[in-house]
Amino acid sequence: MNEKRMQLKQWIEECDNIVFFGGAGVSTESGIPDFRSENGIFSAISEYGYRPEIILSHSFFVAHPEIFFQYYKKNLLYPDAKPNDCHKALAKLEEMGKLKAVVTQNIDDLHQKAGSKKVLELHGTLYRNYCLKCGKQFDLEYVTKDEGVTRCDACGGVVRPDVVLYEEGLNQDTMEEALEKISQAQMLIVGGTSLNVYPAAGLLQYFRGKYLVLINKSATSLDKKADLVIAENIGEVFREVVLEG
Numbered sequence: 014m015n016e017k018r019m020q021l022k023q024w025i026e027e028c029d030n031i032v033f034f035g036g037a038g039v040s041t042e043s044g045i046p047d048f049r050s051e052n053g054i055f056s057a058i059s060e061y062g063y064r065p066e067i068i069l070s071h072s073f074f075v076a077h078p079e080i081f082f083q084y085y086k087k088n089l090l091y092p093d094a095k096p097n098d099c100h101k102a103l104a105k106l107e108e109m110g111k112l113k114a115v116v117t118q119n120i121d122d123l124h125q126k127a128g129s130k131k132v133l134e135l136h137g138t139l140y141r142n143y144c145l146k147c148g149k150q151f152d153l154e155y156v157t158k159d160e161g162v163t164r165c166d167a168c169g170g171v172v173r174p175d176v177v178l179y180e181e182g183l184n185q186d187t188m189e190e191a192l193e194k195i196s197q198a199q200m201l202i203v204g205g206t207s208l209n210v211y212p213a214a215g216l217l218q219y220f221r222g223k224y225l226v227l228i229n230k231s232a233t234s235l236d237k238k239a240d241l242v243i244a245e246n247i248g249e250v251f252r253e254v255v256l257e258g
């Protein structure tokens with residue numbers, strides 16, 4: 014175990030109020046592409062002639078639901094993805110009573126599949142879907158039965174994923190709870206995120222605890238403020254520090 018991983022292990026053993034803040038890089042080791050890297054989902058114009066950011070906006074969803082549903086079902090759904098060592102380690106830390114919350118920008122449900130109970134999903138999840146007309150709830154299996162616009166089996170209304178699209182606001186209750194958890198934490202571990210997505214990344218300014226740890230393969234805007242920066246694969250780090258340690 015190298016020096017930085019040893020330091021992380023020591024701090025985890027010391028702290029009993031840890032919060033994890035994660036982004037798309039947490040799920041790449043499960044085979045889900047991120048958004049903004051060189052080979053990410055947003056790196057090229059889609060086959061429909063629009064940039065992905067446009068397709069995944071509220072106004073586009075309303076104006077062109079057929080394209081929206083075709084694109085998102087083809088590019089955002091990975092129902093066969095499995096939790097990796099990062100997800101598993103965080104679930105273990107929560108079970109040990111050390112980790113108090115996972116604050117995630119991801120919409121893939123992998124933290125819950127790994128066993129984490131306290132997961133604050135800033136951008137919602139693809140695993141919850143609801144009818145815009147009558148409010149009926151649907152699971153992912155119902156949505157993936159066809160490629161086109163998903164319709165409610167009760168009233169025929171459009172069934173949309175419970176995710177935050179561009180131009181939509183984040184859930185304020187989730188944001189407030191995330192802010193509370195981060196502000197009260199002894200240790201904040203930030204992983205798999207470039208910290209370029211706001212307002213989610215803005216939550217980190219409320220951390221007043223003892224140790225700020227960044228685990229990300231590329232540099233971030235908070236590197237100079239962090240107590241420990243580990244530029245390695247996050248799954249490998251957590252496997253050695255938590256699962257094997």
